[in-house]
Amino acid sequence: MDTETGKLKKNDVKNRIGKDPEANAYIYKNKFKTHLLNFVVLVIALIQLFPLVWLLFFSLKDNSEIFGENIVGLPRHFLWQNYADAFSQGNVGRYLLNSILVTGLTIIFSDILAVCASYAIARMRWKLRRATMVLFLMGIMVPLHAALLPLFLVLKSLKLYNTIWALIVPYTAFTLSMGIFIFVGFMQSLPKELEESALIDGCTIYRAFFSIILPLVKPAIATVSIFTYLSAWNELMFAIQFVSKPELKTLTVGIMAMVGQYSTKWGPIGAGLVIATIPTLVIYILMSNQVQKSFITGAVKG
Amino acid sequence: MEKVLGDKKAICIFVLPALLVFLVIVVTPVFMSGYYSLLDWDGIGKSTFTGFDNYIKLFTDSSGFAKSIGNSFILAGLSIFIQLPIAMVLALILAQGIKWENFCRTVYFIPVIISTVVIGQLWRKVYHYDYGLLNSLLKGIGLENLQQEWLGSTSTALMSVLAPIIWQYIGYHMLLFYSAAKSVPGELYEAAMLDGASGFKTSIHITIPLIRPMINVCITYSLIGSLKVFDLIYVLTNGGPVHSTEVPSTLMFNTIFARYQYGFGSSMAIFIIVECLLLTIIIQRLFRSDNTAN
Numbered sequence: 001m002d003t004e005t006g007k008l009k010k011n012d013v014k015n016r017i018g019k020d021p022e023a024n025a026y027i028y029k030n031k032f033k034t035h036l037l038n039f040v041v042l043v044i045a046l047i048q049l050f051p052l053v054w055l056l057f058f059s060l061k062d063n064s065e066i067f068g069e070n071i072v073g074l075p076r077h078f079l080w081q082n083y084a085d086a087f088s089q090g091n092v093g094r095y096l097l098n099s100i101l102v103t104g105l106t107i108i109f110s111d112i113l114a115v116c117a118s119y120a121i122a123r124m125r126w127k128l129r130r131a132t133m134v135l136f137l138m139g140i141m142v143p144l145h146a147a148l149l150p151l152f153l154v155l156k157s158l159k160l161y162n163t164i165w166a167l168i169v170p171y172t173a174f175t176l177s178m179g180i181f182i183f184v185g186f187m188q189s190l191p192k193e194l195e196e197s198a199l200i201d202g203c204t205i206y207r208a209f210f211s212i213i214l215p216l217v218k219p220a221i222a223t224v225s226i227f228t229y230l231s232a233w234n235e236l237m238f239a240i241q242f243v244s245k246p247e248l249k250t251l252t253v254g255i256m257a258m259v260g261q262y263s264t265k266w267g268p269i270g271a272g273l274v275i276a277t278i279p280t281l282v283i284y285i286l287m288s289n290q291v292q293k294s295f296i297t298g299a300v301k302g
Numbered sequence: 303m304e305k306v307l308g309d310k311k312a313i314c315i316f317v318l319p320a321l322l323v324f325l326v327i328v329v330t331p332v333f334m335s336g337y338y339s340l341l342d343w344d345g346i347g348k349s350t351f352t353g354f355d356n357y358i359k360l361f362t363d364s365s366g367f368a369k370s371i372g373n374s375f376i377l378a379g380l381s382i383f384i385q386l387p388i389a390m391v392l393a394l395i396l397a398q399g400i401k402w403e404n405f406c407r408t409v410y411f412i413p414v415i416i417s418t419v420v421i422g423q424l425w426r427k428v429y430h431y432d433y434g435l436l437n438s439l440l441k442g443i444g445l446e447n448l449q450q451e452w453l454g455s456t457s458t459a460l461m462s463v464l465a466p467i468i469w470q471y472i473g474y475h476m477l478l479f480y481s482a483a484k485s486v487p488g489e490l491y492e493a494a495m496l497d498g499a500s501g502f503k504t505s506i507h508i509t510i511p512l513i514r515p516m517i518n519v520c521i522t523y524s525l526i527g528s529l530k531v532f533d534l535i536y537v538l539t540n541g542g543p544v545h546s547t548e549v550p551s552t553l554m555f556n557t558i559f560a561r562y563q564y565g566f567g568s569s570m571a572i573f574i575i576v577e578c579l580l581l582t583i584i585i586q587r588l589f590r591s592d593n594t595a596n
Contacts, residue, residue: 041392041402054428072435120313125304141579143551145575148554149558174327255423266427273420273423277416284412295414
């Protein structure tokens, strides 16, 4: 967009500065407009960030600051004790570990199941592959609500209720659709000749999958894993209902419990909220472009 | 090679594990919900088959289901007519290639990825009457009389729970619009510039028509997302006070797990699925006929 014509035009105007009132007006108008646009986008950025910054601030304050003396501003003393309290009394460490375990295993299972199924759907030849694909894609439309009660009853009867599997299995199943959608799209864009020549040379289908296709779909694995991470890490409805033992709660539910327990001490609550957010923020800061690309890929089917 | 690629055993090994998990955990429960929705059942005692009574009850008794549907459509309206235009304007500004392009795009997206529970708890504190950010700011600029019990009063609660939802997902739609605007071929902008069109005019006449497919996607997502919303409202008000912020999902959740009306709650779940499916189909039809008319 910043094309040569654009620059040429600007240079043209620059040459005429001072001589030509019309050119002066053009420059001022454009400068004003650029400043205005910059101002607008930065104000919005501030609105998007400010509540989060405020959270960080009050997670480091004591009650006298939070409740009156200094509601909005920077903490006067950084009260790291809030974070220690969140870990020692608020159980946040436990919740954090549970979330990491549940999310990590969900990502592994979901990736493995989805990538295998996608390989057969995208690159092998069988009659029902289109129907199978459509079935999986319909899963993107099914809201968690629909399965909530039946799953709850099934998990209870299978004695999985109140184990971490009560979360891992449903999370894996509900992220399969998106995973398969992304993997199939990606695999179909790879040239067919890739494994064909290998297969003609007598390579087995499994070897073709593991040593030819799998290394090539790494970018898609990143995309799918990011999606799975966010949906498992942030999930609330299943997490409230399928696990009730305190020692098994994940962060989303744990935080709710902690808020109940600490209702008047905002400092440790804030610390808990910050701790729950840090892993996501770290991932985002390290690979913000990849995360954004995942969301674009995930939306582009319409 | 045909034989290798059509190897039934290999296909089963690749597909069956995913298919089984999917059928058992996602597909079967939908049908079970469908069956439960025809029962009068408290989950413990015996169930009686009551046919479509639960569905009739949805709109005739005082459960507040009709109101919850209304609220979810208010959210959809706000999302489509306020959130999407804001996201669109931001995307068009950023896509023009201004100085803060990457920084802003990255920042706008942060609320999208943060857990709704964190966002919800944070906004509870923002709305707190005595020590919340909002009332403090109002006091700071001398507008004490506007201070409110934001989440506690039936007149302000609904808007107060919907605002954070709008706030959280602006960055999501902005990113989708932005990526679409960036993929418009540069020559089109050059041609427009040569003709002396301003950035504003270029956006209206070139970018927006060309990214119509993405606009359709975003409208669909906003609508369906609004009908399914749960987390943030559960955390902020759980539907209260007096159902004023109730949405179908919170009502379903509480009907099942707080009031043990398994059958009635299931009919709400089925209603939500059918509603989402039907509206998706209708909206796609509308867009299609719209496109052919142009």
